[in-house]
Amino acid sequence: RKEVEQDPGPFNVPEGATVAFNCTYSNSASQSFFWYRQDCRKEPKLLMSVYSSGNEDGRFTAQLNRASQYISLLIRDSKLSDSATYLCVVNQAGTALIFGKGTTLSVSS
């Protein structure tokens, strides 16, 4: 079983749509959780951390359920510029990040 699993997509949505990505992780000792964004042929960039209480950053909302080891990302009012691959990432303190395979989002006009 992979440590971090994501639906690879692709998700093809029109501008303005709301889209949700899910992720599950297998290591219950994981302490930190993130969503990264990766554009084609670029390094991943931190989109947002994910907290148990849920957190929001503009159009982006992240949720964490430690009991079911499940993480989600919701994007509202999708923009063309949101087209990218979204990586679910977990780690323990001071250790390397464990990446999911990523979910590809394509937003069209």
Added chain:
Amino acid sequence: GAVVSQHPSWVICKSGTSVKIECRSLDFQATTMFWYRQFPKQSLMLMATSNEGSKATYEQGVEKDKFLINHASLTLSTLTVTSAHPEDSSFYICSAFPGTLAYEQYFGPGTRLTVT
């Protein structure tokens, strides 16, 4: 914000040659650097963990004699792909961990290696 550079950004080499990739933290000291590899349409996979002044720790399945890692200073780690083969063609990315926060890591821009 913290900046990590990688050099070269892309390289094409012939099979059997060796290639060195440098990862530098420009405005902070990195106690630990991580080397990842990403094949097309795959996730980033950790290759090794590099701590300054000590031997790197390699992940299972990564040949330490083929991928030589040297972390000579708190701002520089190098990855040398020895006797490169076409199957080593990949996107190599380093990240640097300053050790101040539990999770904060900074990624380099990556090096795209093509072995012909």
